[in-house]
Amino acid sequence: MGCDGGTIPKRHELVKGPKKVEKVDKDAELVAQWNYCTLSQEILKRPVVACELGRLYNKDAVIEFLLDKSAEKALGKAASHIKSIKNVTELKLSDNPAWGGDRGNTKGDRHDDLQRARFICPVVGLEMNGRHRFCFLRCCGCVFSERALKEIKAEVCHTCGAAFQEDDVIVLNGTKEDVEMLKKRMEERRLRAKMEKKTKKPKAAESVSKPEVSEECPGPSRVKTGKPEELGPDTREKKAVSAPKSTATNGKAGKPPCGAVKRSIADSEESETYKSLFTTHSSAKRSKEESAHWVTHTSYCF
Known part of the structure; x- marks a missing residue:
């Protein structure tokens, strides 16, 4: 069996064996994650945020993802657990003084050392x-190494002094076991938040209904404005005495007080x-001769 030109094929060209499993370069994987x-x-730029599973994101990318959740984005599965901007924490990172940045690398005449990190642990x-x-703390967003937590055991953040619990410590880019543990914590935390919201709703409804009950049944601080029939004899006498005094001081024919007899203007002492x-004056009254006949009577003439 020869090919064109008299060439003889080898065994590996004719027989297909099992495919070799491609091994991921660990250094390249670490560079991509961190x-x-x-x-x-894209390259991580401040402000940098982290989710509850310990993955790193640019804050701008998270906001764009929340505004446009299209099914075409394949990378959206990595952030499917992020429902709002509250599910991520902005990180407080410490710059590495030994990192020179991208300066001098514009012409390609400088080697970019990817093993040199941009950020360091501020403690160790x-x-x-x-x-x-x-790892980082959910309560304050400070980032430091796990070695710093083990060597300096404290219930307060090493950088800002904020109090934290074990539930607030989240490992950055951890192993599969770490991610599973963080996922369980995240689900428990969200269930707890839902239960708290449900308990707050009936309390808010009760607080709204309480003022209505208090209006119907006022306490001792409120005084009832009772009817004149319910008033005592002393209060009636005081009101009867104060009514004529007010009319005498004013000197004008205003509204008569409650219980007073109405007087006509014809009997008054006015001019x-x-x-x-x-x-009611006599000049306004007309005789029968001056009044109009009922046939010609309208509302516009007399």
Whole structure:
């Protein structure tokens, strides 16, 4: 069996054996996890945030993902557990003084050392390049190495002094076991928050209904404005005495007080010109001869 040109094929060209499993380069994986955003695959830039599973993101990428959740994005599965901006924590990172940045690398005449990390632990000084385990606190967002937690045991953050619990410590880019443990904590935390919301709703409804009950049944601080029939004899006498005093001081024909007899203007001591303004005056009354016949009577003429 020869091919064109008299060539003889070898065995590996004719027989297909099992495919070799491709091994992932650990150094390249560490660089991708600690230097690039999980969503946008861009270089991490401040502000950097982390989710409850310990993955790193650019804050701008998370906001864009929340605003546009399209099914076409394949990388959206990595952030499917992020429902709102409250599910991520902004990290307080410490710069590495030994990291020179991208300066001088524009022309390609400089080697970019990817093993050199941009950030370090502010307590121990270890570089955050994936070779050492790092974690952050949900309560304050401070980032430091796990070695700092073990060597300096305290219930307060080493950098800002905020109190924290074991549930607040989240490992960054941890193993599968770490991610499973963090996922269980996340689900328990969200269930707890839902139960608290449900208990708060009936309490809010009770607080709204309480003022209505208090209005119907006022306490001792409120005084009832009772009817005149319910008042005592002393209060009636005081009101009867105060009513004529007010009319005497004013000197004008205002509204009569409650219980007073109404007087006509014709019997008052006012002048005739003032009395003629009212319909009860004699000049306003007409005789039968002056009044119109009922056939021609309208509302516009007399």
